[in-house]
Amino acid sequence: MNTADLQNTQMLVAKNDLRTFKFEHSPRLTAADLAEGQVLFDVEYFALTANNITYAVAGDSMGYWQFFPAGEDWGRIPVWGFAHVSASKHPDVAMGDRVYGYLPMGTQLVIQAERVSEKQMVDGSAHRAGLAPVYNQLLRVNPSPDADADALQMLYRPLFMTSWLLDDFLAHNDFFGASQIILTSASSKTSFGLAFMLAQRGDIKVIGLTSPGNVDFVNSLGVYDEVVTYDNITSLDAKTESVVVDMAGNGSTLAAVHNHFDSALRYSCLVGATHWNERSGAQEMAGPEPELFFAPNHIKERSAEWGPGGLENRFDTGWQSFTAKVGNWVTVQNCRGEEAVGQLYTQLLAGQAPPDVGYVANVGSV
């Protein structure tokens, strides 16, 4: 056994400077460290995308540091991934049980297992009280790992839920009277998931805004009607009634879209902040006041209309069609060990990770 495997390793990020990080090591936790009702997990692997960087950027303002507390100055970035039970002091959770859900960038995790059922368990630790329930659930999954299916789930499911909801929200509002939807960070998984859904409707034009280096990738997806670079926004017809969905959070880019379309901009929807270091570019803008997309509100509205299982069934149809395609668009790459994960994190933070690779990571060595 590798000596590193005898340790519990956790990646910590400095809250006041996300470029600074360290790996903290402590003796590997065992059953002897657990209190009644607690469960110890070994993290198998997790996905890492710009979405996780946004969790860190919004760590203080939106509470993302509270999921896996690491003191005042350091934070543990939440990730979506798979883990299995290595010790349990809960009668209904057994060694080897596997789950999918919100995990830290580390090798081990202890939860206070509550509301344990055949389908899921909930982390009822004191520090989790008051946090959004969806993040506190760990879903039980098949005990035999299927690396390909797991990669699709980790990389896309949390993002595609937002893409799918946005598509439904826009269509439900008759696209606010617009005939085209403009998506920023068109190369991001959340944007191309939305473009995929919109393209299937056929009655709305989809324009992707991206960086010059990502144009070929975005064009190759075949889900955008037109792809334009950020410095070429004025080439678009300013009279065409449009909606912008902003995944980049870059103040200058959003202002350029607003000022170019002015009153032809029918709706401005804020979703992400991939260009997290350009957010301060906010300035006076023509057109409508941007509105933050709050997915839980839309879920609530549609769940009430569609009844039990209605939203889930419709989402599953979209998910099946998306996953049948996306495997050909993005190559999955495994990233294992502290050095590799540290390098990947630095690359993602700087926006230097190629959009045609989906990263599956583990800070441990096995």
Ligand SMILES: NC(=O)c1ccc[n+]([C@@H]2O[C@H](COP(=O)([O-])OP(=O)(O)OC[C@H]3O[C@@H](n4cnc5c(N)ncnc54)[C@H](OP(=O)(O)O)[C@@H]3O)[C@@H](O)[C@H]2O)c1
């Ligand atoms: N509100 C919600 O509920 C919700 C849910 C899901 C996702 N989101 C947000 O949607 C965004 C996309 O997430 P994702 O995981 O889908 O992204 P991703 O696939 O990792 O996106 C990668 C792309 O983002 C852009 N990018 C990333 N880092 C950058 C940087 N430092 N500087 C400049 N550009 C950068 C680049 O695209 P371009 O060159 O095309 O700009 C890059 O190709 C995130 O901000 C995420 O938080 C929000």
